[in-house]
Amino acid sequence: MSQQVNNSLWALSRRSKVEVNSLKGEHKTDIAIIGGGYTGCSAALRLAEGGADVTLIEAEYSGFGGSGRNVGLTNAGLWLNPEDIEKAIGKEYGSRLNDFLSKAPDLVHELIDEHDIECDAIRNGTLHLAHSGAGLKALENKAWQINSRGGSVMLLDKSATFALTKAENYIGAIHDMRGGTIQPLDYCYGLMLAAKKAGVTIFTGTPAQSIRHGRKKWHIKTPDGMLVADRVLLATNAYLKDVSPLVRSSFTPMYYSQMATNPLSEDQLKHFLPGKNGTWDTRLVMRSFRTDAAGRLIIGTIGNIYTDNASFLCSWANKVVRDTFPGVGDVEWAYKWAGRMACSSNYVPNLHDLGRGLYSISGFSGRGISPGTAFGRVMADFILGRIGSAELPLPLKTVEAVKLNMMRQLYFETGSQLSHLYDHLN
C-alpha cells in the first residue's frame, strides 16, 4: 500500500468532504502559504484576520499530511523536557519557547470554540504513563521541571492511574490538564474553513513544483498555473514535496503507526480508558492509547506499518492489548495507518529564513498540533510586522543539514521494529 495515501481512521471517519479546487492560470497575492496542515492554516487565518491578502496552496487536501494522521493529543511542550530544551537552544530562547508552548493548547482549544470546529475536542488532560521504575523517576523529574516553570501537572500513583485507564503494568502517570484529544483531521479542516471565511484564497490539489525568485517577486509553479507572491511561508513539515531539498535536509523522517478497532461494546469500554484520556508511555519506543467519539480502541507506536518487515505489528498490538487491557478481550484491527514525523537534529522545531521573504517552519519532531498552530500564528504576526524577529519564540536561522541523515532514519526504523519484535517474542 502506498505510504502517501491518507487511509487513517481520521480520513475515513471525517465529517467533511474533500473539496478540490486547483489553481489554473496565474494568480497574484501578497503572501503565499504552501501547505494546508495546522501550521499553514493557522498562519493563513491569522494573516487574513490581520488584513493581508493571502493565498494558500495545498498539494492534496487539508490534513493530508501529519495533521490528518496523528494521535490527536493536544499536548503542551515538546517531546523534550523543559530542561533539555534549554540545554539544546540556550537558556534565553529555551525558557521563552517553554513558556510559548505551555500556552499553545489554550490557543488550539480557543480556536476550536471561536470557530465552532466540530472535532470531538475533549480537554480532560493527557496522561504520560510510567512503564517502569526508571520511567516513574523520569516522570517525577519531568513534573518537577514543568511545575517549577509555572505549570501545575499532577503526579498520579499506580491506583489513580489504573482508575483512569484500567491499564495493567503502569505504575504511575503525569496528568497534564493543559491538553486533551481531538479528531485531528476535522480540526485541520475546521482551521482551513476558518481561514477561508476570513478571506484566504485556497487552492487544494495544487502542489508547488518549484519556487524561484524573479526580479521582484516569488514565482511558484504548479501543474496548471503560477502563483506570484511578495512573501512565502513554507509550512510543509515532513510531507515536503519537490520544492526545497535544502529544507528537506534539515530533518529526519520518522514513522509512527496506529491501529484502531471498530467501536467497542459498552462492557469492553469499562476496561479501556474509562477516563477517556489520551495517553502515551515512557518507553523509548513509545506506545500510545486513546479512544474516539465512537468508542474505538486506538493503539500507536513508532515504526512504519507499511514496510515489509512490519507485518507482525498487528500481532504485536494484539499482545499489547491482551497484556495491558485484559478485560477488553480479543480485538480486530479495522484501521491501520502510518504517518511521517520530521525530527530536527535537536528535536526542536526550526524557523528558517531562506532569504528575500521566503520562510519555513518545520521539524516538529512528533509534537505539532499545539506547536504547529502556535508557530503558524506567531510567524503570521512576524510577517504582518506586528513583532520583530527578536521577539519570535525561536531564532530565525539559515538551514543546517542533519548529519548522517540516512543512518539516523535507518536507526529510527530498525530500532523500533526490533523493539516490537522483542516485545512480541517475550
Ligand SMILES: Cc1cc2nc3c(=O)[nH]c(=O)nc-3n(C[C@H](O)[C@H](O)[C@H](O)COP(=O)(O)OP(=O)(O)OC[C@H]3O[C@@H](n4cnc5c(N)ncnc54)[C@H](O)[C@@H]3O)c2cc1C
Ligand atoms: C502518526 C503521527 C502521530 C502524531 N501525534 C501527535 C500528537 O498526538 N500530538 C501532537 O501534538 N503532534 C503529533 N504529531 C505531530 C503533528 O501531527 C505534526 O507535527 C503536525 O501535523 C505538523 O503540521 P504541519 O501543518 O506543519 O504539517 P502537515 O500537517 O504535514 O502539512 C503539510 C502539508 O503540506 C503539503 N505539501 C507538501 N509539499 C507541498 C507542496 N510542494 N505544495 C503544496 N503543498 C505541499 C502536504 O500535502 C501537507 O498537507 C504526530 C505526527 C504523526 C505523523
